[in-house]
Amino acid sequence: MIAVDIGNTYLHFFGFKNGEIFKSLRIPTLGVTKNKIKETLAKFLSGPVIVCSVVPGINHLFRGLKLKVYFVGSQIRVPIICQYKKTEVGSDRLVAAFAARTLFSQTRIVIDFGTAITFDFLSKNGHYQGGIILPGIGSTLSVFSSCALLPNHIKLKKTNRMIPRNTQESISKGLTEGFPAMINTLVKKYIKLLKISAEPTVVLTGGEAFGIKSALNFRYYYEPYLVAKGLYFLAAKYGFTEQPPTTPKN
Numbered sequence: 001m002i003a004v005d006i007g008n009t010y011l012h013f014f015g016f017k018n019g020e021i022f023k024s025l026r027i028p029t030l031g032v033t034k035n036k037i038k039e040t041l042a043k044f045l046s047g048p049v050i051v052c053s054v055v056p057g058i059n060h061l062f063r064g065l066k067l068k069v070y071f072v073g074s075q076i077r078v079p080i081i082c083q084y085k086k087t088e089v090g091s092d093r094l095v096a097a098f099a100a101r102t103l104f105s106q107t108r109i110v111i112d113f114g115t116a117i118t119f120d121f122l123s124k125n126g127h128y129q130g131g132i133i134l135p136g137i138g139s140t141l142s143v144f145s146s147c148a149l150l151p152n153h154i155k156l157k158k159t160n161r162m163i164p165r166n167t168q169e170s171i172s173k174g175l176t177e178g179f180p181a182m183i184n185t186l187v188k189k190y191i192k193l194l195k196i197s198a199e200p201t202v203v204l205t206g207g208e209a210f211g212i213k214s215a216l217n218f219r220y221y222y223e224p225y226l227v228a229k230g231l232y233f234l235a236a237k238y239g240f241t242e243q244p245p246t247t248p249k250n
Contacts, residue, residue: 099230113206
């Protein structure tokens with residue numbers, strides 16, 4: 001089975017074999033073509049393709065491929081009660097919530113560090129209640145890169161200096177300390193508001209979590225391939241595959 005997560009920045013391809021991810025590739029979303037998708041899929045074992053997309057304009061590129069392609073939403077329903085406006089909720093957020101609840105039954109908050117940072121909240125019964133959307137770390141960094149008086153290429157670099165003395169350090173310090181402070185504050189606030197007692201009930205995902213997760217001051221599970229595993233769970237539920245993916249060690 002091949003899972004495809006179509007995001008605003010990249011298309012992520014994951015090949016599953018015997019319940020494990022054996023290969024993953026990604027290609028830029030901008031300018032992607034049908035031939036590029038065919039070329040990428042050809043690098044995986046044949047099997048059904050399960051697609052989760054937040055870029056509807058790309059979906060048609062998968063149609064006409066000589067493979068069985070199934071889309072979350074139009075062909076595959078995520079088995080979770082959704083209290084968010086259904087025409088506006090991203091299918092990736094529902095898939096991530098479903099996967100988190102399947103892997104970690106006490107999950108109440110899912111935080112995805114992607115192009116945007118999303119907080120998604122689940123009820124005690126696992127219902128999807130809604131969430132918060134924030135600018136992502138990478139997208140924020142790109143804003144600085146477009147400013148006329150700032151360097152064209154800014155990289156996050158850890159600095160031990162308390163007060164930065166150059167632009168590179170100033171921006172790095174702002175992002176690597178500012179984002180954890182914001183995330184820590186929001187998690188503390190909502191754990192209190194939602195009266196969450198069991199811990200850990202927070203699941204993190206997304207590649208951009210790597211740079212800041214060591215600065216988070218709450219307990220959490222980290223599953224980098226949450227959406228991919230959610231797609232695999234859905235495939236298993238609907239009979240497209242057999243074995244569920246392995247639960248990560250924490």
